[in-house]
Amino acid sequence: MTKSRDEYRELGGRGEEMAEQLSYEIDFLSRWLPSKLGEDETAKIVDATIDELGLSGDPGAAGRVIGAIMKSRGNDLDGAVVNRLVRERLG
Known part of the structure; x- marks a missing residue:
């Protein structure tokens, strides 16, 4: 809206x-x-998930990272922000 x-x-x-x-x-x-987490909090979750999965620097793994994040914290996060942050961090 x-x-x-x-x-x-x-x-x-x-x-x-x-x-x-x-x-x-x-x-x-x-x-x-429900309120969504801000960009700073979302960035921390994105960074932690990338580290946990060991996928740093692999742009082809964006879907796996986004899927893992949204599965565990999807209700708290804005999917568009997660998508953008993951793609920025993976290159």
């Missing part, structure tokens, strides 16, 4: 009303959604 809100804001005046509605909905619904 945040992506949609940002896209409406980019439209300027035409999309501002819809962006405001989406902002309200995001704020309202976020009360019941």
Whole structure:
């Protein structure tokens, strides 16, 4: 929803009303959604998992690392952030 809100804001005046509605909905619904860990905490988990699996420097192993992380901590993490951090660290 945040992506949609940002896209409406980019439209300027035409999309501002819809962006405001989406902002309200995001704020309202976020009360019941579990909070995700921040990027720093996620980076620590990514680094630890890469070390545990011994896959440092192997870009082809990104799927294995992401799978292991999401299987163990998926509810706490933003998958897009995990994906980006794993790919950055593996090269």
